[in-house]
Amino acid sequence: RKKIAVMTSGGDSPGMNAAVRAVVRTGIHYGCDVFAVYEGYEGLLKGGEYLRQMKWEDVRGWLSEGGTLIGTARSMEFRERWGRKQAAGNLISQGIDALIVCGGDGSLTGADLFRSEWPSLVEELVKDGKFTQEQVEPYKSLTIVGLVGSIDNDMAGTDSTIGAYSALERIVEMVDYIDETAKSHSRAFVVEVMGRHCGWLALMAGIATGADYIFIPERAVPHGKWQEELKEVCQRHRNKGRRNNTVIVAEGALDDQLNPVTADDVKNALLDLGLDTKVTILGHVQRGGTAVAHDRWLATLQGVDSVKAVLEMTPQTPSPLIGILENKIIRMPLVESVKMTKSVATAIGNKDFDKAISLRDTEFIE
Ligand code: F6P
Numbered sequence: 001r002k003k004i005a006v007m008t009s010g011g012d013s014p015g016m017n018a019a020v021r022a023v024v025r026t027g028i029h030y031g032c033d034v035f036a037v038y039e040g041y042e043g044l045l046k047g048g049e050y051l052r053q054m055k056w057e058d059v060r061g062w063l064s065e066g067g068t069l070i071g072t073a074r075s076m077e078f079r080e081r082w083g084r085k086q087a088a089g090n091l092i093s094q095g096i097d098a099l100i101v102c103g104g105d106g107s108l109t110g111a112d113l114f115r116s117e118w119p120s121l122v123e124e125l126v127k128d129g130k131f132t133q134e135q136v137e138p139y140k141s142l143t144i145v146g147l148v149g150s151i152d153n154d155m156a157g158t159d160s161t162i163g164a165y166s167a168l169e170r171i172v173e174m175v176d177y178i179d180e181t182a183k184s185h186s187r188a189f190v191v192e193v194m195g196r197h198c199g200w201l202a203l204m205a206g207i208a209t210g211a212d213y214i215f216i217p218e219r220a221v222p223h224g225k226w227q228e229e230l231k232e233v234c235q236r237h238r239n240k241g242r243r244n245n246t247v248i249v250a251e252g253a254l255d256d257q258l259n260p261v262t263a264d265d266v267k268n269a270l271l272d273l274g275l276d277t278k279v280t281i282l283g284h285v286q287r288g289g290t291a292v293a294h295d296r297w298l299a300t301l302q303g304v305d306s307v308k309a310v311l312e313m314t315p316q317t318p319s320p321l322i323g324i325l326e327n328k329i330i331r332m333p334l335v336e337s338v339k340m341t342k343s344v345a346t347a348i349g350n351k352d353f354d355k356a357i358s359l360r361d362t363e364f365i366e
Helices: 016-029 040-046 081-093 105-127 133-139 164-185 200-209 226-239 263-272 293-312 334-349 353-359
Strands: 003-008 033-037 051-053 098-103 143-148 188-193 213-215 245-250 277-281 320-325 328-333
Touching (some): 003 016, 016 033, 016 293, 033 040, 040 081, 040 105, 081 105, 081 133, 098 105, 098 293, 105 133, 105 143, 105 334, 143 293, 164 277, 188 200, 188 263, 200 213, 200 245, 213 226, 226 245, 245 263, 263 277, 293 320, 293 328, 320 334, 328 334
Parallel strands (some): 003 033, 098 143, 143 320, 188 245, 188 277, 213 245
Antiparallel strands (some): 033 051
16 A cells, blocks of 8 residues: 655645645545645654544545644754654655655755655665665655645746635735725825745735735836835826825835835835825735635645656656646646746846746736
């Protein structure tokens, strides 16, 4: 019987529970034993009770639950080789040689590194006397499959990550609330949203709420000049009868000299215009709450495919990432996707913002 483990890692995102549910039930359907790794890579390092076999009914009701019920962590120890060796030992002790990881690009990069190091880690475990050569014989390779769980929608090669649409929905709801009070007082509001180095949440929320102006890292604003442009746009909208102004600022927003553009910087520019201006930092409210329908079906279809991928893979198949492109669930090499994602950060670092926009081509409007 094939033994598969599933875990969530990095920042939680709505839909992660639906993904775990799909993996557990699909695995059982195909006659596998499915384990959940509790507390992300930390649990993998601890082993024992952190690796629990899951039954069909253990995941009942998980489709609609927010957060991740098996826990998550941003593990520092797994970044160290000794940590990964310990994790390998715990997997072998439970007879597991396939791991499905639902997390962001950092978590998936770690997973792929784990897979490439696996043979040497196993060799060292034998040398250390933890296992005999016979015991490790069936564990010559580790199968890794990635599912992208992140509210940021920052992974290249997939149209949406599990959780992004739920966070977007939450942001839009909050901005709608803010707009009502803003209109009542004729105020301007600067709303800071999450997304780390990616502007997808800010851009889509801005379009969905009809914001006056949106700041994102990929379309950096001209240093020292953006204030005038912002003021001109907001004033123009006021002149046309708008009673409020809404400016959405991605937490990673930059000017073209790579200086951060903060919500307070934006507020100061609007105060300069004489507008009564407030700042709202939405924070972790964006990550909480139940998953929207999009994230539930996305996580479910991808969870099902991740188990199929495990069963179809040979040791030569590169670790796949399960994505969605043009409404089709697809598999792509995990390393390729991670490389493309990193190249967006590099393009921004090189102040090549046109390239950064084009690398996000499936997700961004120029
Ligand atoms: O990656 C998801 C995310 O919510 C980012 O948007 C944000 O920058 C970060 O995680 C916050 O991390 P933490 O919850 O560890 O503060």
